[in-house]
Each structure stands twice: as C-alpha cells, then as structure tokens.
Amino acid sequence: xxxxxxxxxxxxxxxxxxxxxxxxxxxxxxxxxxxxxxxxxxxxxxxxxxxxxxxxxxxxxxxxxxxxxxxxxxxxxxxxxxxxxxxxxxxxxxxxxxxxxxxxxxxxxxxxxxxxxxxxxxxxxxxxxxxxxxxxxxxxxxxxxxxxxxxxxxxxxxxxxxxxxxxxxxxxxxxxxxxxxxxxxxxxxxxxxxxxxxxxxxxxxxxxxxxxxxxxxxxxxxxxxxxxxxxxxxxxxxxxxxxxxxxxxxxxxxxxxxxxxxx
Numbered sequence: 329x330x331x332x333x334x335x336x337x338x339x340x341x342x343x344x345x346x347x348x349x350x351x352x353x354x355x356x357x358x359x360x361x362x363x364x365x366x367x368x369x370x371x372x373x374x375x376x377x378x379x380x381x382x383x384x385x386x387x388x389x390x391x392x393x394x395x396x397x398x399x400x401x402x403x404x405x406x407x408x409x410x411x412x413x414x415x416x417x418x419x420x421x422x423x424x425x426x427x428x429x430x431x432x433x434x435x436x437x438x439x440x441x442x443x444x445x446x447x448x449x450x451x452x453x454x455x456x457x458x459x460x461x462x463x464x465x466x467x468x469x470x471x472x473x474x475x476x477x478x479x480x481x482x483x484x485x486x487x488x489x490x491x492x493x494x495x496x497x498x499x500x501x502x503x504x505x506x507x508x509x510x511x512x513x514x515x516x517x518x519x520x521x522x523x524x525x526x527x528x529x530x531x532x533x534x535x536x537x538x539x540x541x542x543x544x545x546x547x548x549x550x551x552x553x554x555x556x557x558x559x560x561x562x563x564x565x566x567x568x569x570x571x572x573x574x575x576x577x578x579x580x581x582x583x584x585x586x587x588x589x590x591x
Contacts, residue, residue, distance in 0.1 A: 329557050337393045342495035344555040352586040355497045357567045361386040371579025372442050403440045406463050410471035412480040429462035429477045433485035438586030444569040445561050447538040448497035448583040458485035461585040470514040474542045478549040489550030501560030502537040519544050
C-alpha cells in the first residue's frame with residue numbers, strides 16, 4: 329500500500345488501483361482528526377460515544393482531503409451481515425440501513441464505511457467503471473459478503489469477475505484474532521480451504537485470518553487481481569482503531585471508494 333498525506337491528514341491507497349485516475353479511493357487512519365480520548369483523533373463512528381461535533385469535523389476533514397462534498401458520499405449503518413446495496417446519485421448524503429457493502433456504477437458517487445478491526449474490501453471493474461466497498465468481520469465472512477459484492481457488481485453493471493481488481497485493507501491479523509469453536513463452526517463452511525484461514529492454537533482455540541478467508545471467497549467468484557495489506561490494526565493502535573486491542577473503547581477509521589464525476 330502507498331502512504332499519502334493531504335492537508336495534514338494521512339491515508340493509504342492501493343498500488344493496484346493507483347493508475348486509475350477515474351476513481352477515488354483511500355483508507356484513513358486514526359491520525360489527523362480532532363476527537364479526544366479514547367477516540368483520538370480521526371474517528372468517524374457516530375455511535376461509539378464520541379462528541380458528535382468532533383465526529384462531524386472529522387468527516388469534513390476527510391471530504392476536504394479527497395475533494396468531496398457530503399452530498400457526494402453514501403454510507404451505511406453496518407450490522408456485520410451480508411447485505412449489499414446498489415446505490416446511485418439519488419442516494420447522495422444517505423445512510424443506508426442495515427448494510428455492510430455498497431456498490432455503484434454511477435460517476436460522482438462515493439462510498440464510505442467505518443472499521444475498527446473488520447476487513448475493508450475494495451473492488452473496481454475498470455471496464456464497466458463500477459466500484460464496491462465492503463466491511464467483513466467474522467460474521468460477514470461466514471455469510472459470504474465478498475462473494476455477494478461481486479455478484480451485485482455483475483447485477484449493477486454487468487461486471488465480469490475476472491476483470492475486477494480487489495484490495496483487502498488493514499484489519500486485525502491472525503496474530504491477534506483468537507476465536508472459539510462457535511466462530512470456527514460458522515466460518516469453515518464458507519471457505520474452500522479453511523485450514524489456510526483458521527489456524528489451530530490448541531484445545532478449542534483458533535486464530536482467524538480475515539484476509540485469507542475473503543481472498544478465497546473472491547477467488548471462488550473468479551476475481552484474480554487481489555492486493556492484500558499486511559497491516560494488523562490490533563498491532564498498530566498508534567495508527568488504527570482496534571475494537572479488540574482497545575477493549576471496545578475506541579473509534580472507527582474510514583475507507584472511501586468512488587468514481588469521479590465525468591466532466
């Protein structure tokens with residue numbers, strides 16, 4: 329991934345998407361915002377207990393950094409599920425209820441979701457100019473949200489999975505993500521090679537690799553070009569919010585994906 333900074337706000341972009349000037353994409357960190365402890369500083373979570381005025385200021389900082397207005401952004405109330413919504417210009421400024429992934433083929437529409445250990449999934453079809461942004465924790469992974477995103481991009485824009493470029497962003501890594509038998513039981517059926525994503529630690533304990541699990545699901549749909557970040561959010565709470573490492577007392581960092589408006 330490529331580290332960038334604009335107006336004192338750092339963010340990351342994917343190398344694989346860097347040559348496509350027609351899209352906007354960024355993964356922000358917790359740095360560069362105005363929120364106070366324990367949400368220091370670029371928190372975009374409105375439901376975590378942070379001062380709402382600070383949260384709105386943080387949103388404006390992100391929009392200014394990317395040259396966007398709030399009316400050009402669609403977001404969602406995330407619920408750790410597999411619902412994928414197709415959105416258009418009519419949805420600008422809207423919060424889509426009970427949804428964990430958004431897709432669009434409309435220029436000038438930018439998708440934004442929030443994270444604190446769950447996996448950001450970026451999809452771009454340069455032939456059809458369609459994008460998708462998803463949020464996958466263990467529940468979303470078990471439900472196959474990555475596969476549904478590809479399916480909805482085909483429905484929305486006629487995307488061929490083999491032409492889709494994917495990016496899997498910073499998330500909690502298997503080094504820090506210990507799960508129990510109930511999670512293993514739910515995730516195993518969703519994977520073709522579950523032993524590559526679920527590593528036995530002894531007894532009833534496993535570690536879960538969200539990036540590997542979602543890589544497998546994307547590969548199953550026919551997606552081949554996948555860039556994977558190796559940054560663990562729980563290892564790097566100096567840079568990212570981590571629900572697990574910070575025991576729930578934390579904020580949410582933002583990811584944005586969109587198509588520039590044709591001029």
